[in-house]
Amino acid sequence: MFKRVIILLVLSSILLALVLVRNHTSAPVNDSISNNQVSSKYTTVEYKITKIKGNQYYGKSEDGTDIIFSSKNILSGEKIQIHEVVICYFDKNNLGNGLVKVEKK
Known part of the structure; x- marks a missing residue:
């Protein structure tokens, strides 16, 4: 019985240590995170x-x-002229929806 209690305490402390390490790990903060989120949601194509x-x-x-x-x-809402380049966004998960939005490059 005493061995089981010791094994339970050791395993519990390992689990607690793993949970604490996972909670204290942070993701890097930079502009690529927001760009990755946008690119993961849309397929983009540039058109002139x-x-x-x-x-x-x-x-x-x-x-x-x-x-x-x-x-x-x-x-x-920007005015787009001939010979300018625009970025067209298409829904990556449902290309049948067609064009979602257009931005001037």
Whole structure:
């Protein structure tokens, strides 16, 4: 019986030490954390604006793919001109949702 109590105390102290070590470990603090969170939620593609017709924007990426989006997708409210580069965000978990938002680069 005495051996069981000693073994229980040793195992309990090891468990307590592991819990304390885990709680005192901190994550590094820098800008890459917020960027990783954004990139883990969205797939981003850069497009160069080739044409603007009304509230429709036409763009082309470096790999040759085209995109058309309306001004309602531009969340920043910035005025985008022809030949400027924009970043388009697509939902990584559900690409069927289409374009989520557009930001000027």
